[in-house]
Amino acid sequence: GQNIDQPTEMTATEGAIVQINCTYQTSGFNGLFWYQQHAGEAPTFLSYNVLDGLEEKGRFSSFLSRSKGYSYLLLKELQMKDSASYLCAVRVTGGGNKLTFGTGTQLKVEL
């Protein structure tokens, strides 16, 4: 089985930087995804890591350390519209493209 942990809630200020952590325990790791989900809407893809290191995409960056079973999503220049749930998802080998999602981190951006 897989165990994926994220903080339940975080609060940050508009314009600031926030880091959302994800730790996982799994065998046959084959990639980690970050998704954003606004209330009542579909999850939307943010980033993908399969090798160690940092992937940058505009205001969003994601980091992976496979040896530590650890990833984080970094959001810069926070905007009010970034208030959403952020889901970490892990894929394992032999599982097709089966993603197992973490419990999600509800981010609230305040003025």
Add this chain to the structure above:
Amino acid sequence: DTEVTQTPKHLVMGMTNKKSLKCEQHMGHRAMYWYKQKAKKPPELMFVYSYEKLSINESVPSRFSPECPNSSLLNLHLHALQPEDSALYLCASSQGTRVTGELFFGEGSRLTVL
């Protein structure tokens, strides 16, 4: 077209009803998925279709019956559901199951079972 379209957006049904959820994508993706999401919980995988064949069934009760008529369409047939089956049902697609492509999700069908 980068959309996954789901219908209906909302569905209310009784425990003896038979209904279906529909999903459509025109991105040429060969893998399609059904996920179930309860309030304030992450999506949970139900089924995966790869090249129109069922490749993963996550021990879903038989009152949920998936169908993939062609590579663009995915249905979920519902029969004799229970109130605890009330949830948001999300359809997703990806290029395939052997490539490192992300999943594209539809907006979901919100199901209420009375």
